[in-house]
Amino acid sequence: MGYGKEYQVIVVGAGHAGCEAALAAARMGCTTLLLTMNLDAVAQMSCNPSIGGLGKGHLVHEIDALGGEMGINIDHTGIQFRRLNMRKGPAVRAGRAQADRMAYSARMKVVVETEKNLDLKQGVVEELIVENNKVGGVRTREGIDFLARTVVLTTGTFMRGLIHVGMNSYPGGRAGEPSAENLSQSLRSLGFTVGRLKTGTPARLSAKTIDFSRLERQPGDETIRPFSFTTDKIDRSQVVCHIAHTNEKTHDIIRRNIHKSPLYAGVIEGIGPRYCPSIEDKVVRFPDKSSHQSFVEPEGVSGTEMYPSGLSTSLPADVQLQYFRSMLGFEHVEIMRPGYAIEYDFVEPRQIRPTLETRDVGGLFHAGQINGTSGYEEAAGQGLLAGINAALQCLEKEPLIISRDQGYLGVMIDDLVTRETTEPYRMFTSRAEYRLLLREDNADIRLTEVGRMIGLVSDQRWRLYENKRSQMNEAIEVVKLTLITNKNRDLCQKLNLGELKSGVTLEQLIKRPGISIGQIRQELDVFNDIPDSVLEQVEIAIKYDGYIARQREQVERFTEHEKIIIPDDVDYDAVASLSAEVREKLKKFQPVSLGQAGRIQGVTPAAVAVLNVYLRKKSRERQTEKRS
Amino acid sequence: MANNKDTIIAPATAVGNSGIAIVRISGERALSFLQTYFRNNKKHIKLDSHRLYLGRLFDVADLVIDEVMVVYMSPPGTYTCEPVVEIHCHGSRQIVRKILELAQSHHIRLAQPGEFTYRAYLNGRIDLIQAEAVSRLIHSSTDLSRKSALQQLDGLLSRQLHYFSSTVKQVLVYIEAWIDFPEEVLPEENIQQITDSISHIYRQMNDLASTYKKGQYVHSGATVALAGLPNAGKSSLMNALLQQERSIVSSIPGTTRDTIEQSFQLEGIEIRLVDTAGLRSSDDFVEQEGVRRAKAALSHADVVLLVLDGSVTLSDQFADIVSSYRGTTSVLIINKTDIMSHEPDLRFYDGPVVRVSAKHGDGISELKDKIVSLLLQDYLPGAEPSYLTEQRHYEALVAATSHLDNFLGNINDVELDLLSIDLRDCLQSLASITGEVSSEAVLDEIFSSFCIGK
Ligand SMILES: Cc1cc2nc3c(=O)[nH]c(=O)nc-3n(C[C@H](O)[C@H](O)[C@H](O)COP(=O)(O)OP(=O)(O)OC[C@H]3O[C@@H](n4cnc5c(N)ncnc54)[C@H](O)[C@@H]3O)c2cc1C
């Protein structure tokens, strides 16, 4: 049964990836359909109700700079904001915000359903329509065929989702929601390699049964730094979080009941993330630790559900209650929803290109948890890029690929296509080799122009950006030209400058350790109304000038091999003197560039050189053919 | 293979004891290297392409490295299609080593095996049929060098280098954990502790790097040359050390004319001993030539033995000779102690002094000990010595050390993130010997050492 209307882009799943994908495609002018199982769970936070953190906050800023929605949405619905790592270096400062979970979801739904060119519909996709290795649309459970030139799959944890609470297990995509049972079979029959991963979430607790007076308070920041470059400022009263601790008694209870955990009983086959172990895992693997900490975070401003971080579990509900009650402040706690583990199907991401389009089915894109990642920000970032590239394909334009030196988005996707997925992939700043260049504060400088070019950056955002650039230039000029001598007595005294013989420029002063541009602003009226955020960027550029130059040099070396493209039809068997092992790796991952080939584990520098020689030879042969 | 934009250098002839060695440079910095360090009659000269020039190569301290012939070849008519420079120098390991070191100070790096040919191919110089041969070359030569590197790295040296890299990695693991997991319960940030562990290996790395020269001696031998006035007993000493009548001995001053070389083994080191003409000004053409050759040989020696005739009064000429070899490793030998009447006043010399009688063999074994200990300064017989002998390893270690130097210099002024850059660069430098440490490996270590999880 056809549906009549034909779309350019269909996005399956209105999670964090799906919403960004659909919004991007629609905003780029494509008629777009967003199909999801349940219209009351758009952009649902399945786990921790928070956005940002190390690496993740960076992703949100990049999504925002490209014209995505996540940053704006959390700025509207955040209830506690904190900036982490203020003293560990400019590139590793990261924003993190608690969200009002329901408000976050509700606002995103409104944004999606009011977007021009975008239809939001409820429906369960069972099958892909594919002809001649080209996607043509999707078929729903009701038997409706929705046709489109491109399809973006963002199915999250739903494909053959299996929820475990103790030894009980039942199909489900997330607590309270059904799984999508047939779609992954459709993918398998198209030839995709599908694997299985696992993750988990803690119980949600009732606030009225917790004695907060016995827990440590954790307030948010005084001044809030927004996630979106378009948000001027956020004046909102913030909620307080609390810190609770497990103790030996808690651990005893867990140890005594460990056999009831499906993980330890061998019932769960999917692989869970090492950075997100369940509490039973922590207790078993680190027996010497007598206590683990947990942030107790409200899920909203009005409700009473509390999220106790770090305590995800698959133990039976009665054991969960028992160990919570052994903790200080939780003596009379009531569980509102039990914690659980979930296993789900994902599609091995080496089968996608850096554009997120699958290799084998033209027009089909994968984004989010389906690619073996974990986390809202990771999902949203991929969704945005998949939506962009689906739209670009419909518009018959060149695809967009973000490189490793341009953003965490680039690092993430490059990692996905060059690495074996051995656990759910999460972003960490240590994954970025050019970390100092990829900061939250300069995400707009790195990516706004890209967003503008593809048509996602609005006029308003563009004006803000141009304004910021000119303010930066202005500030740099001031800093380079302002000379400080001993006549600036107040400043000299405050900063303990001592004798300044022939005077120093502000730039030279800022270079000195321990002197900040903020201190200078307090004493010297030279920066007019240039905002602090701009000054911060100028300060970083000056203070870390040497390190930044070094990283840029490294980037230059890095890009050399990135520019050497490996054509799709390369025949690795024809490349003499590659070892069988290397050859097999190259065939498996099909790198798009020589640089990417070198990042595949097991591909040696010598193999890269040999490949380089071969590619050169081929391209010369082709040129000679053309000429004759 | 590493970056193709770097300028690279490598000996183009086997460096052994042949008379002439050729060192080849390819890349953008090739010409500026010559313009900086090559001079003809004290003057920098304009170097036309494809022409041979005679002159001298000076080091950064403006000391002559060697008399050389150089040719500059401008692209594209060169082997690699890049600017190429060839330096023809004397065939001694010491000279070639000095030139390679000088180039590195000029940001020219040591070429990898096969890299010149590799570039020649990439730049379209070699035709298609040869491409496969290039691949094979790259493979076999890297495999070969890897094998020999592995062989060499067996044992203590390998353990030491891995220890350095794992210590740096361990510190990096802490720093990355502090950065990426600010909300986790981790060991407290302790800058003093990481400073201590890095300073500790920094010292050891420096020590190991300084064994490079010694390692070279063990590996490829050392040159020891005799210097002194005529009749001081140089030839007698040569024969005494060799235990063989190699040089002609006579009471006529000026007996030895041409340099005479003979190798012998000393504690496992191959020593090339060189007897020379007595140093004095003379009208005799042959003797003049002998003196010129003597000076040339002495300037390439690793150790100079300054032989003093103890039976005659100390002359200014001898003091002049001593002062002209200041800065070179040397031993002052007071010879003819059997007929010496009084102690010479040696306040003008601050190196080691050994008393011998070449004629009767007194003090010879003491002299041998002295030579060995000078070559292998802290050599302890019995202990398993670990020496760096490969230029490549040396270079990697020096680069790695310089990153730690940065790290230690900045540790109190900059934040953790910046410090991690120096540590990563250090690991990158060591990677050519110990293998890459990927960011994945650092994360692995974080997850297995600390209990992390939200
Ligand atoms: C129990 C649990 C614990 C988690 N723990 C963590 C954690 O600790 N840390 C962390 O970073 N992340 C965690 N996550 C992951 C995080 O929720 C996801 O990474 C993120 O939501 C993925 O976004 P997504 O857009 O890919 O998918 P989702 O947000 O899961 O959205 C998928 C959407 O697709 C829809 N859908 C699926 N299949 C179909 C279909 N066939 N037809 C129509 N619609 C369909 C669903 O209804 C849903 O709306 C957890 C998730 C769960 C469920």
Ligand SMILES: Nc1nc2c(ncn2[C@@H]2O[C@H](COP(=O)(O)OP(=O)(O)OP(=O)(O)O)[C@@H](O)[C@H]2O)c(=O)[nH]1
């Ligand atoms: N008594 C004594 N005579 C020595 C000793 N060493 C050398 N002579 C004598 O000193 C003279 C010169 O010795 P040579 O070894 O030829 O000296 P040289 O330094 O090689 O001289 P030139 O080759 O002429 O520069 C010879 O007659 C030796 O026998 C010594 O230790 N004791």
Ligand SMILES: [Mg+2]
């Ligand atoms: Mg003699």
